[in-house]
Structures are given as C-alpha cells and as structure tokens.
Amino acid sequence: MRHTLHSARGTTDELFSPRIALLYNFVFKHLEKGFEMADLQAGAKRVARFREVMAQKGYDAVVLRHNPDLRWLTDAERTFDFEQAHTAFITQDELFLHTDSRYYNTFLERLGADSPWKFDQEVTTPTEWVAAHVAQAHARVVAIEDTVDLAFFDGLEQALRDNSLAALLPRMHGDIAELRIVKDPAEIELMKHAQSITDKAFLHICEYIKPGLTEQQIRAELENYMLSNGADALSFDSIIASGPNGANPHAQPGERVVQTGDMIVMDYGAGYLDYHSDMTRTVVVGAPSEEQQHVFDVVRKANETCAAAIHAGVTGSDIHNLAVKVISEAGYGEYFGHGLGHGVGVEIHERPFFNPRWDKVIPAGSVVTDEPGIYLPGKFGIRLEDFGVVTEDGYDVFTQSTHDLVSVGC
Numbered sequence: 570m571r572h573t574l575h576s577a578r579g580t581t582d583e584l585f586s587p588r589i590a591l592l593y594n595f596v597f598k599h600l601e602k603g604f605e606m607a608d609l610q611a612g613a614k615r616v617a618r619f620r621e622v623m624a625q626k627g628y629d630a631v632v633l634r635h636n637p638d639l640r641w642l643t644d645a646e647r648t649f650d651f652e653q654a655h656t657a658f659i660t661q662d663e664l665f666l667h668t669d670s671r672y673y674n675t676f677l678e679r680l681g682a683d684s685p686w687k688f689d690q691e692v693t694t695p696t697e698w699v700a701a702h703v704a705q706a707h708a709r710v711v712a713i714e715d716t717v718d719l720a721f722f723d724g725l726e727q728a729l730r731d732n733s734l735a736a737l738l739p740r741m742h743g744d745i746a747e748l749r750i751v752k753d754p755a756e757i758e759l760m761k762h763a764q765s766i767t768d769k770a771f772l773h774i775c776e777y778i779k780p781g782l783t784e785q786q787i788r789a790e791l792e793n794y795m796l797s798n799g800a801d802a803l804s805f806d807s808i809i810a811s812g813p814n815g816a817n818p819h820a821q822p823g824e825r826v827v828q829t830g831d832m833i834v835m836d837y838g839a840g841y842l843d844y845h846s847d848m849t850r851t852v853v854v855g856a857p858s859e860e861q862q863h864v865f866d867v868v869r870k871a872n873e874t875c876a877a878a879i880h881a882g883v884t885g886s887d888i889h890n891l892a893v894k895v896i897s898e899a900g901y902g903e904y905f906g907h908g909l910g911h912g913v914g915v916e917i918h919e920r921p922f923f924n925p926r927w928d929k930v931i932p933a934g935s936v937v938t939d940e941p942g943i944y945l946p947g948k949f950g951i952r953l954e955d956f957g958v959v960t961e962d963g964y965d966v967f968t969q970s971t972h973d974l975v976s977v978g979c
Contacts, residue, residue, distance in 0.1 A: 611755040612644030613685065615748070620661055622744050629708035631741070632699050632725070633657040635716040637915040638745045639666070643686060644755075645679040646842045647801065648672060656695040658702040667691065667698045696721065700728035703736055715740045743920070750912060750920050751934035756844060757958055760913065760936060763846035764956070764967040766799045766839040771850055771970045779978040780829050780854060784809040784822035787833070795839045804838030804845040804917050815851070815950030818907055818942060829855040829978070832949040838917070845917045847938055848968050849954035854978045864901070864943050865951050865974045871895040871941035872953045873972070875909060875923075879939070879964035885910075885927030892923075892941045901943045910938040913956055935959040939966075 619642065623631060633639055634656050636649040642657070643666070649655070654672060658665040664686045668676060673690040680686060691698065703711055713722060722738070729736055752760075774791045788809045795803065810820035811827045815834040827833065831854045838846040851868075853861060871892045878891055889909040896905045908924030913936050921931050923939070931937065940954030957966035 611753055612642060612680075614753065615642055615644070616659075616664065616685075618748055619659070619745065622748065623659070623661065623712070626712070626744070627710055628712040628739075629660065629710045630703065630706055631657075631659045631712045631714070632717075633659065633714045633745070634695070634721065635714055635745075637919075638714065638716075638749075640843050640915050641745070641749055643676075643680065645676055648675050648679055649843070656698060658699060658706075660706050660708065663687065663706070665689075665702060667693075667695065694724070694728075696724035696728040699725055700732050700734060703729065703734055704732060709736055710739065711736045712739050712741045712744075714745070715742050746920050749914055751932055752914060752936050752958065753934075756914060757936065759842050759844035760846060760956075761967050763800070763804075763839045763841040763844055764848070764969070766795055766841065767837065767846040767848050768969045769798060770795045770837070770839065771835075771848070774835065775852060775975055775977050778827065778833065778852065778854065780827055782827050783824050784811055784814070784827070785824060787827070787835075788822045791835070791837060795837075800839035800841060802840030802843075804840050804847055807837035808834060808849075810834040810950065811854075812949060813947050816944040816946045816948060818944060818950065818952070827854055827978070830858070832857075832861055832951060833977075834950050834952055836952065836954065843915055845913050845915075846967070847913050847917060847954065847956050848970065849940055849942075849952040850970055850975070851951045851953065852975045852977045854976075856976060856979070857974060861949065861951075862974065864945070864949075865953075867896060867899040867901060868941050868943055868951045868953050869972055870899075872939055872955065875939050875941070876955065876964050876966065879931070879937075879959055881931065881933035881959055881961045883931055884929060885921055885923045885931055886925050888931075888939075889923045889925055889927075896941060896943060904943045904945055905941060906944075907942070910940055910956075912937055931959055933959055933961050939964075 639655055640649050654669055656667045666686050666688050669690050676688050773794050777790050788807050792807055809822040811825055811833045812831040814820045815832050832851055834851050836849040874895050875888050875892050892909045896902055910923035912919040912921050921935050936958050938954055938956040940952055942952035944950040955966050955968035957964055
C-alpha cells in the first residue's frame, strides 16, 4: 500500500494506516512529555567493566585520548567535541583526566564534586602529563589506546626516556570498542529518544518536498527541523539524493532540482546528548513507475527478512548474506555492494557490523542498523534503513516510520 501526503493536511488516520497513525501519535506524545535522564551511575558501571579487562590483560594503567571512549567512560554529556584536547590515565584505583581551560568547568558542571574522576588543567604536554602519572603509579605495563596518532606514541616514548622511566606500551586493539558493543539501558533510552525526533522529521519533510526544490533546500529544511525540535546535534551530514544521484549510496546533496517522478533517498539522523539515530527512507515525487515500485518492494523484503532473522547469537556475515540472497534472487545482486548494517552509539559507525567480513557473533544489547539498498546507475537508488537493539530472541526496532513507499509533492 502506498500513502500519499498532501500539503493540505488531513487527519493522521486519513494520511496513514491505523498502525502508522498510532506510531505518529506516540512520537509526538513522547516528545511532549520530555525525557527523563538515565542512570547517573552509568559511567561508574562502565569503568568497572573496563577495569575487569585491564586485570585480565595485565595492564597496570591505560592511556585514552579518543573522545567517544572518554564520553562513554565519564558519562560527561555534551562536553566532547572535535578537538582532541583530553587525556585520561586510568589505574585500578584512580581515574585522572587532563584537559584545558576550554572544557575544565564544563567537566565540573557535568560530573560534580563527587565524581571519581580527578580533573586538571595543568599547562603541560599530554605526553609529559602521562609520564608523570606513570612515575606516580609505578606502572610498568601502560596500555595505549589504538586510536592515538603516531606522534603521540613517539612523544610518550621520548617522555618516558627523558624521565628515566621503563614501561611497556602495548596497544589495546579495540578493548573499549568491544565493551561499547553491548549498550546499557541509559544508552538505549538516549538512542530511542534521538530516533523519535528523526521519525517526526520524516513526517515533516514528506509534507515539505515538492517539485522545484533543490536537494540542498530539502537538506536545510530537514536539518533545521530536527535542531528546532529536540535534537542538539546532527548524527552526520544528511544525504539527500534525488533521481540518478540516488544511485550513489553516499551522494552529497547539491543544486539538482527535484522533479516529478524522482525517487529521493534521505539518509539522516538526530543527535541527542552525544548519542545518535540513523534512518534512511526513499520517497517518490508523484506516482511511482512500475519499475520503481518493484525495486522498492525488493529492498523492503530484504530489510524485513533480515529484521526477522536477527537475534543474539547470529553472526554479522550471516545476516548480511541473507540480504544479498533476497536481492540476488530478485535479479539485483550486482547493485547492492555495501554492508547491510553497522553499530550505532556515541559514534555513528561503530562495532558490530552486518557485513561479509564480520564473522563474530552479535551479542544481545548490540544496537545495529538494517539498511539494504539497490542502486541503478543513471536511474535511481533505493535504501530502507532502520536501527534497533538485538535481543536474545529478536530485534527491537527503534525506527517507527512507515516501510510503505510514500508519495510526496502531489
């Protein structure tokens, strides 16, 4: 069934099926009642999990600089930005974090005087700061986060030599990234809230789109709506790809003018307290052609078939290959080249993955996307993306927007 939205609004029951109308009302009620903050002890619980890994691997101390990992461990919301301005030194007994004057007061405000983290804004280099803590802790095995750049690593080795300190510096190889795979209730609630804003934005943008607008105009309206209706950031630069541009999965919006008959791929998400949502919907301007409807139905079947197969214990490659099977059996296998899905959390792309290389088991508590697509060069592209949490016996989808092909601008 295809739903048509007009600029002259009717009731939700006129615009949507009864199920979608209920979801529409749920989104608005959820936003109107506000959001209750999650467990204040979430950061402490995450630190405890990480210290278990430190003990298992024999680390005396760990040095961290990757902002998403620091956000996850400290639970300091809306503090970290694009600057790599912070360095953490963690032992089994202490939590130290070096920052500068741009962030120091924000940390104190976010975490309070009772925080187990000891903050400082000492005027020194990050490597000299770490070397001083290595000496103070008498640490001999100091694990370094594998995301640090080579300059920092070389600088730390030099700082240790300059201070006559001997310490092994093993790379961690994703220890925290692995811990972050399993989300706690606080994280899940933040992402559900972010998705409720994203769903609401879809309803709005479907009414806004009409022939004659450019991709950039649609993008500006969509992003402004999210930021004006509860989002405190964007998950990423929105993809608005119309007509043949939609055949490029990560096309950047441009000055192309939307025309009647275009398919429009919209991949976007709202950010909320540093957590992300991620959704793709493809709409049609006017009535779809027979080919457009057929390809859309194949993509929808792939999405829903995979969603029904997801549960704790499957491997990422198994679910990806299931999408490939559905699309290939319909004759479009060569037009689906990307992975089916990726983890979402404090980063928009994180572990685990639904792709042919991820042969690890997907655990309960993982938040992962399901986003098959078909991309026909010179014609159009179609992608249908949801995301949700993997459970012991299924996949709890956060995304509430319809899977039906929505006709806009008519």
